[in-house]
C-alpha cells in the first residue's frame with residue numbers, strides 16, 4: 001500500500017465562463033495561496049502531479065457531445081477531465097493511496113448527452129475517469145458519493161441504468177435549489193434499481209447533520225455494496241458562506257466527512273465562496289486525505305452557534321436516513337414492473353435546462369430492460385427553441401453489455417444510418433471502445 | 444580582468460579572465476576550518492600581476508552550506524503566529540519555538556489580535572532556554588507584516604538585548620514553514636557569516652584590492668559584498684550554481700545539456716535548457732532543512748571520486764561516502780578514482796598503490812582488480828544515469844496552473860552531457876555512452892565552477908502583488924506598502940506593470956544593482972463579490988534575467 005496522497009492542482013488561472021461569473025480565474029487563487037503558505041506541498045507524503053489533457057476518445061467513451069465534440073469541449077475541459085484520469089491512474093498503479101483532483105471547470109451536472117454548459121459543467125470529470133479506469137483496467141463496482149450542495153444530476157444520469165455503479169448524492173433539497181432534482185424516489189432505472197440514492201437535506205443543515213447522514217446511511221450502505229473504488233465528488237458549496245446555496249457546513253465538517261468516507265479519489269466540483277470557504281475547505285480535505293490533523297482549521301467567520309442543528313432538522317434527517325436505508329435494504333425485492341411497466345424498452349421524456357448557455361433540450365430516453373447488463377440506451381435529443389433545430393439519435397452500448405444488447409445496438413445503428421431520419425446518428429460502443437457516426441457508416 | 448573563486452567542500456578553485464579568455468586558473472585544497480585561508484591562497488596564485496587591473500571579484504563560498512549541514516547554530520528561538528490552519532506539530536524545526544495568539548489571512552486581513560502578556564510569557568520561556576536570537580514569523584506576514592512588527596515592539600520593550608528578525612524581512616514568498624526556517628537559519632548563522640565577510644574584506648584591503656567584490660547566490664546571481672548581510676542564507680549551495688553557469692559559458696549559445704559536476708564526495712546535476720540553467724520551482728532543501736532560498740534545480744548523489752568500494756553480500760558496491768583520498772593518491776581504501784586508475788581511464792596518482800588497495804577485495808571475491816573496478820564503475824554509471832533521467836522527468840512533470848502553459852510546453856531533450864570536476868572526464872564519457880549523449884569535456888571544465896562565479900551577474904526573479912481593493916502592495920522579497928496612493932480601484936495591465944517596475948527598480952538600487960528589469964509574466968484576477976467587481980489582484984512576475992557576460996573561447 002502506497003503511503004502517498006496525490007494532488008493534481010489545476011486552478012486554470014487563465015479561464016473563466018465570463019469575467020464576473022462564479023466560475024472565473026479568481027476561484028482557486030486563495031486556495032493556492034493557502035496551500036502554499038501552509039507548506040502542504042512540502043510534505044514528503046504528498047505528491048503534486050502536473051495537469052494533463054484528456055484524449056477525445058476518453059470524452060466520447062462517456063458522453064455524446066452535440067452537435068459535435070468541438071462545439072462542447074474546450075482545452076480547459078480536456079485538462080480538468082485529463083487530470084481526474086491522471087489521479088485515477090496513479091491510484092490504480094498504487095503510486096498513491098488516495099488522491100484529489102483539485103481542478104476546474106467542474107463536471108457533475110454534465111449528462112450522458114451534453115449539448116453545452118449547464119450548472120457550470122460541460123463534461124463530467126468523474127464519469128470520464130470511471131469509464132477510463134473500467135475500460136483500461138477492468139474495474140466494475142464503483143461507488144460515487146457526491147457531497148456538492150447541488151444534486152449531481154449529470155453523474156446520476158450517466159450511471160442511472162448501471163447496476164455496478166452506486167451513486168449517492170447528498171444536497172440541498174431540489175425544491176429550493178438548482179437543478180431542482182434529486183428526490184428520494186429517484187432510485188435508478190429498471191436495470192439498476194436502488195443503485196442511485198438521493199439525500200435531499202433542508203436548507204441550514206450543517207456539520208452535525210451531514211455527519212449523521214454519513215454515520216447512519218452512507219457508510220453502512222457502502223459497507224454492504226463493497227465497491228472496488230470510492231469516488232467523492234467534492235463540491236464545497238455546502239459551506240456556510242457559499243453565495244449560491246444555504247447550508248451550514250464548515251471546513252472542519254468537510255474534513256471530518258472526508259476522513260470518514262476515506263475515498264480513493266476526490267474530484268472538486270462546485271464551491272463559490274472563493275475567500276471564505278475554498279482556502280479552508282481545500283486545506284481541510286487535503287490534510288484529511290493525507291491523514292494529517294485538520295482540527296485547527298477554522299474560518300474567521302465561524303461562530304459556535306452555527307454548529308448545532310435544530311431538533312426539527314435532526315428529526316427530519318433521522319427519518320430520511322431510516323427511510324432510505326430501508327429502501328436500500330429492500331431494493332432487490334421490489335416488483336419492478338409496478339414502477340417501470342413490462343415493455344422491452346422503458347421510455348421517458350424530459351426537458352433539460354441548460355442554465356449557463358440558456359436553452360432547453362427535449363430528450364427521449366429509452367433503455368432496454370435487461371437482466372444481464374445495464375441495458376442498451378437510446379436517446380433522441382434536440383434543442384427546443386425554434387422549429388428548425390435538428391434531432392440527434394444517440395445509441396449507447398454499456399461497458400459490460402450482454403451480447404444481446406451489443407447486437408441490438410449495432411443493428412439499430414445500421415438501420416438508423418440507412419433510414420436517415422436524424423440529423424446525426426451516434427453509436428457509443430463501450431465494449432469495443434468506439435464512437436461512430438452516420439458519416440463513418442457512409443464514409 | 445575579473446576573478447572568480449569557488450570555495451568547494453574539497454577544493455577551492457580560481458580563475459582570472461580577460462576578454463573571454465581564461466588567463467590563469469588554479470586549484471588548492473579547501474581548509475574547511477579556515478575558508479578564508481583557501482581564498483587568500485587562490486588570490487595570491489592568480490595575482491602575480493598588479494591588482495589595479497582587476498575589475499571585479501566574485502566569490503562563491505560553501506560557508507552557509509557547511510553551517511547548515513553541521514548545524515553550527517547560535518542559540519535561536521522562534522515565535523510563530525500561525526493563526527488557524529495546519530497543526531504545526533506536523534512540522535519539525537531545529538530551533539526552540541513557541542506559538543502565540545494572532546492571525547492574518549491570505550488577503551492580509553488581521554483575523555485575530557495579539558496578546559501582549561502571552562508574548563512576554565512565551566518569549567521568557569525561550570529566553571530561559573538560553574536563546575539570544577529571536578525570529579518572529581507570522582502566517583501570511585508578507586501580505587501584512589503588522590503583527591510581526593507589533594510583536595517585535597513588545598519584545599524590544601521587555602527583552603531589549605534579544606536580536607530580533609522578522610519573517611517578512613527574510614522572504615516575502617508564501618510558505619510559512621520555510622519562512623520560519625529561513626528566519627531561524629539567518630539568525631543562527633549571521634554572526635559567523637558576518638565574521639567571515641569582515642575578514643574577507645580585510646584580507647582584500649591588505650592586498651590593496653579595491654575593485655567591486657560580489658558574493659554568489661544559489662540562483663547564480665551576485666550580491667555586492669556590502670549588501671550580502673541581507674542575503675546570507677541565499678548563498679547556500681552557490682557552488683553547484685557556479686558549476687552550472689560555468690558549464691553554460693563553455694557551451695555554444697542556446698545549447699541544452701545535462702551538467703554533471705563530480706566532486707570528491709558528491710556529484711551535482713543540473714540542467715541547461717536552450718542556454719539557460721533551470722531554476723528550481725521550490726526553495727532549496729538541504730539535508731532535512733526546507734528553506735525559502737531560490738536556487739537552480741540541483742540534484743545530488745552521494746557518489747564522487749573519493750567514494751569507497753566495498754563488498755556486500757558478495758557483490759561489489761559503493762560506500763556512498765568519502766573514504767579519504769584515493770589510494771593512488773596516498774589514501775588507505777579503494778575508491779572510484781582507483782577503479783578508473785586501474786582501468787587506465789585516468790593517469791592520476793600511482794597505479795600500483797591503486798592495485799594494492801584492491802588486494803583484499805580481489806581475494807574475497809576471487810576476481811581480478813580489473814573486473815571489480817569495472818563492476819564498481821558500472822554501478823556508479825547506472826545510478827548516475829538513473830538520476831539524470833529522473834531530473835529530466837521532474838522538469839517535464841513540473842506542475843503548471845494555466846492552459847496556455849500546458850499548450851506551449853517546451854519539448855527540449857538535451858543531447859549533450861558536460862562533465863566538470865576532477866574525475867569528470869572518464870565518468871562523463873561512460874555515462875554519455877550509456878545514455879547516447881554527446882560528451883563535452885575540456886581542460887577548463889576542471890575550473891568551470893570558478894568560471895561560472897567570475898562571469899555571474901545580478902539576476903532576479905520576483906513577484907509583486909497589487910490588491911486594488913485593499914490598496915496594498917506586497918512582494919516576494921518582503922516589500923509591503925498599504926494605502927498606496929498610486930493604486931487605483933481599477934488598473935490596466937500597463938499601469939500595474941509600471942508601478943511594479945518602479946517599486947522593483949527602487950529595490951535594485953537599494954541593493955546596489957544597475958540593471959534593466961523586465962516583466963516576465965503578468966496576470967490579473969477580478970475580485971467579484973456578490974455580482975459586482977470590487978477590485979483586482981495583479982500578479983506581476985518580473986526580474987533581471989541572466990546576463991551573458993561573454994562565452995569563454997579559450998582554444999582547447
Ligand SMILES: [Zn+2]
Pocket residue numbers: 148149150235237269270271
Ligand atoms: Zn454545486
Ligand SMILES: [Zn+2]
Pocket residue numbers: 370371372373374375376401402403404405406
Ligand atoms: Zn443486456
